[in-house]
Amino acid sequence: MKLLHIKVSPNLTGSASRIVANHLLTKLNQRYRALTETVLDLAQQPLPHLDALTVSAFLTKAEERSAEQRQALALSEQLVDQLLAHDTLLISSPMWNLGLPSVLKAWFDHITRAGRTFAFTAEGEKVGLVTDKKVFVVLANGTPLIGWPTEADDQFTPYITTALRYIGITDVRFIRVDGTHHPLTKTAAVPEAIAAADLLVNMLPA
Template identity: 50%
Template sequence: MNVLHIKVSPDLAGSASRIASARLIEKLRSRHHDLHETVLDLAQKPLPHLNAFTIRAFFTPPEARDEAQRNAIRTSEHLMEQLFACDTLVISSPMWNLGLPSVLKAWFDHITRAGRTFAFTPGGTKVGLVSGKKFTAWWPAAACSPTGPLCRMTSSRRTCARRWRTSASAMCSLSADGTHDPLSRARALSGALETIERLF
């Protein structure tokens, strides 16, 4: 079993998302003794955001790319190789200013590419080209209302999963409300860990 584990929080020691996803990996490892974990730590090694040159290289046919363009998309190609190689994708991320941290958004931008992870049909709709993955996202959210920030983050996750042709049954989103507040953090994290024990 190959797991791609994406970590986002810059709080390396005290992050609720890191604590919870570490426990999740432990649970998976106890059930899958052959588990191989690939860690992508976006806090310690942030990805470059896309620029005009890289985007043009994405849409240039492979046979027409020059050396500079091939170098420009090297990071994207490597990230997609990691995605295609995994059986399970685990993302642990905080929520900042009502949305995804920019380093995680950069990862989605690098791996969401026409012709590689999704394709356009003659009618203009999008069809996913990544299949057979289990997708677990961990959001230690400050607000979990149906129209709140977590809802928008979950919507982003579902949109990308649909583009990759990942079924709804293969997606799991975990959250903890109140990790931003020292008074409720311990209770929220404890509840989240109990959820992991119950579900995995």
Template identity: 40%
Template structure:
């Protein structure tokens, strides 16, 4: 039995490829692992607020020195971190917007990458991630092809996520990419069929 944290970041409630593929993975995994507990976090329907000066001040203040206002300010961030730490598997539905991720997903990342909480600094090794032993699946949807070819240098989506997640210790990351979704019907069919083959493989693992 595993706890699965499913994070949706597409602004589209319908017609979203990243949502569709993540849902198919979860459905197949649930069939193979009926004891799994799935925690849903939809960043489109319940957006995470972007950072404020007050939040940053609270993040960099030791917990024992928090004022009542600071303690209240970090409640949501603490809850998001607890969800992350409590999960065995993280499933991220990630559309590409202007070569990167949605601003709501970036806000979520800003809430869970916290010094002293999900990473620490070592005098010898520098930053050390504190979130380890978890599996991450990225369900990536893109209109173009960015995993190879001339547009590869414009991928600030998967490359950023791997860097940010790896920074806090999440290094076991598998990306299922549906690319070329704006390049015609045959490209869409090829992208979806390729993604579904991988879903079938990984959902049973």
């Protein structure tokens, strides 16, 4: 298993998503002895948001791109190549204001590329090109999604699921660390998520 681990939380030591993701990695490593991990830490090395030159390069045929456009595209190409080189993706992230931290959204913007990670059929339908990969998402949120806001207000989970399906990835499994800052749930949030991670790994094919 070649695993790309995308870390998002800026809390480098006490992050619930990082703690549970590290436990999940330990369990995966026990189950798949040949596991190798590549880390992309977006908190320590945040990606730039797309600028006008990069967007223009996205929209220009490869053979027609200027030297400046090719240079602007270099980071995106590197990130796409990195994704394609791995068979498993682990995203460990907090939910902020019901959605994605902007550094994670920037990663999706860089790797969602016509001709690289998706294509158009002759009929104009989009087809994902990134197939045969599995994704684990460890998602931590400070307030439990009960009462208000509810799970229906969660913008993170449907975005991740749809954005991955857009490029061809449909095997996506979530581990929720729910209510990490709420007085009634914070004590149990991480242990319950770790138990869920154990159960998930035990259900995976050997």
